[in-house]
Amino acid sequence: MTVSSVQSSEKPVEHIDSITVRFAGDSGDGMQLAGTQLTNTSAIFGNDISTLPDFPAEIRAPAGSLAGVSGFQIHFSEQRIHTPGDGCDALVAMNPAALKTNVQDLAIGGALIVNDDAFNKSNLAKAGYDENPLENESLSKYRLFRVKIDTLTTEAAKDTGLGNKAILRTKNFFALGLTYWMYGRPLESTFEWIEKKFSKVPAVAEANTKALKAGYYYGETTESFAVRYQINRASIPAGKYRKITGNEAVAIGLAAAAKLADKPLNYCTYPITPATDILHELARYQNYNITTFQAEDEIAAMCAAIGASFAGTLAATGTSGPGLCLKAEALGLAVMTELPVVVVNVQRGGPSTGLPTKTEQADLLQALYGRNGECPVAILAPATPSDCFDMTLEAFRIAMRYMTPVILLSDGYLANGAEPWQIPTVENLPDLHKSHPAANGNAFEPYARDERLARPWAVPGTKGLQHRVGGLEKANVTGNVSYDPHNHEAMIKLRADKIAGIASDIPPLKVEGAEDGELLVLGWGSTYGAIVSAVENARKNGKSVACAHLRYLNPFPANLEQVLKAHKKILIPEMNMGQLLLKIRGDFLIPAIGYSKVQGKPFRISEIEEKIDEVLKG
């Protein structure tokens, strides 16, 4: 954070190039909402942004408890940024539990705004504090602002006619208003949002508006807040932008794929955290000729998608790790029947139920190998929230071109994290039209092959192309059931070759930094932001480091081996115990070095920087 002083008419304004703010409170305190509003306002203001919500697995854990703390972190900057920030520069803690679970991430000297009213005996006890931390020296390394948020909110909205309880529900907007003042944010877009959201309950709209203003003016008039900060617009490419989360990007990607293929989309799924928002989003798009089918279970969701694909429509399913386990058998059926289905797996902490709301990348080997028999599928992994859009289109392109299921490996961090997305123009999107065969007088051969080894996608309703598919081994070309030993071996090889052949149809792996340097940091999925930032920093410090990010995990880009062998050392940071590492070592017989983090949290930039230093020294 570089700081330069700028004067303003009211209070001194310091210029900083980026800031990370975290809101933390009870899961009913509206922290996600406050964070989202600060995000939207900053995005519209013109900063680059990156956000990360952090919610508890329970919908409403007991009020004031450590388990019930919900957080939202937003990083906004006048530079290009790739992550929601390692720690935070400012923390808003609405109660003792929120303070306790978050303060360790606050930078030394960072602004700590606490809701003084919530630090009562009962709340302190629930958070496990023996004495009030605001009253002793424990927080002396931070700039502590004790604000009576409950009292001030109640006072601000007392004339709205709402009861005290309803008024207190607007305290998140008081806290938000205060941060708007501190970081020079315009209030208008939030006013508009309040108007629209509460148009049917004017008193609630009024209370929220008053709370927001009260928080803002509190910063302006109270002497304890001596300085405010200015973060200028980022220099990002000209164009139209929107903020997008990974799950939104997948949903819009699926809807776009249907339009680009000129086919209906059937999204068949079973609710599971953190993938469910894709269903919620798509359920709103019925006028895009999209059906969402909430199946009775994960297996049925996968099978219904296979049925929809057999019937000639675009079919997708979404899930998370435990659901992918249940879909495994049907995925095998999709491989055997060679039908295009996109399986979105939004990974979360495992094994078993694991950490439903926390992120992890530990389903890679399951995606690659978690089925009976030799059962290859194409696997893609978006690198950023907005990349989820591009990779969803790519998943359908590959699925239809190669007649295969495709697994898209997102994760909780991508799914819920947000960043600005430069809205693409429709003309620049890929053409996903796929032709279907018609009868030509000859006997139909459902397992005949094109130059990519894909079989024809004959759609029911087409006269003369009646055929049967199924899970039993098929004779090549005719598609008849075959127990012939040589046919089986040939078909296993054919299915493998078909997937391997995709490598010639995808972009080569790009290296950022020295093409033949000392160290290559190789990543996949949501670790992109932390890796690229760490490598940029290391390079600024004169280190010979490059990075490359795999968005295609099966098959790998054709130039991967060449890229790996051009660097002396390979470091693979992953949010698992070394799954890509195992694959890279096995495929290329190189002594790549792994770096694991399995805490349900993304890598910090600093962690990767330190590891880079360690590897370069070692």
Add this chain to the structure above:
Amino acid sequence: MAVEIEVKQFTAKEYASDQDVRWCPGCGDYSILSQVKKVLADLKIAKQNLVFVSGIGCSSRFPYYIDSYGVHSIHGRAPAIATGIKIARPDLDVWLVTGDGDGLSIGGNHLLHAIRRNVDINILLFNNRIYGLTKGQYSPTSELGKKTKSSPGGSVDFPLQPLSVAIGAEATFVARAHDVNIKHLGSMLHRAAAHMGTSFVEIYQNCNIFNDKAFAYATGKETRDDTSIVLEHGRPLIFGKNRDKGIRLNGLAPEIVELGNGIKEDDLLFHDEKAPQPTLAYMLSRMYHPQFPEPIGVFRAIEKPTYEGLLHEQIKHTIETKGVGSLDTLLNSGDTWVVN
């Protein structure tokens, strides 16, 4: 069921695929296959609009033998696959063939929910009360005490009644037929095909290898008139070789009575397949041999919207009110801003 009439009419034989039928000689499945082909021919269903879906088991080989589109899927999942097909393409005529193991054991959940949703598919459950493909283990419909390879001391697994399950799952069409009573079977298949919504037909099917004569009591010439009762809508429940016995309601339970001696037809229970409440159908599904004659025929046939019908109606309505969504609008939705 929406049925497209094709100009060219096929004979029942012409609905056969080019594949050799591989069931054991003497299997009850042959007669069912033959009746299904006959019904398809009678209804003049265009082959290209037909889809047969199945799971795993002897009965699930069925799709290979019909010249239609077909999916021989994985164990128990056929209802989910058929639902996906119907959601995507309500215009297709979808039949599902399953067995007592496939449909009621491993696939019980999917069967339950397909029926509950009233997806417009015809489900034929071949009940042979045994696992045939895996060579003779007891199934969810095998009688208590059944000795099989997996239950040499006799099964201690209580069976369930497929029709009770279907009725409990809110089925709109429920019927039972026997593999050998081909005329009756044919008429049940006709009724199932005509029903809009899930049609559930349990077919007693003899596995002559692993559970031979399981239904001999119901199909044998000597006994069938006394062990079966043919349901007819609006008609009293009469059975027996001499049609001299009937079913009367005693409180909430059925009882067998002999006609005569002051008991007239009007005193008997009259069948009502259209009864809004499933109580009667359920009661009939609980009548088992040897205490009662086992009903065959249509237990229940009521009208109810189909899942895919409601779904596509909703989509149509959304398009009418919101207009066809444009990709440009979708991409540009949400809070947007312009960077110059």
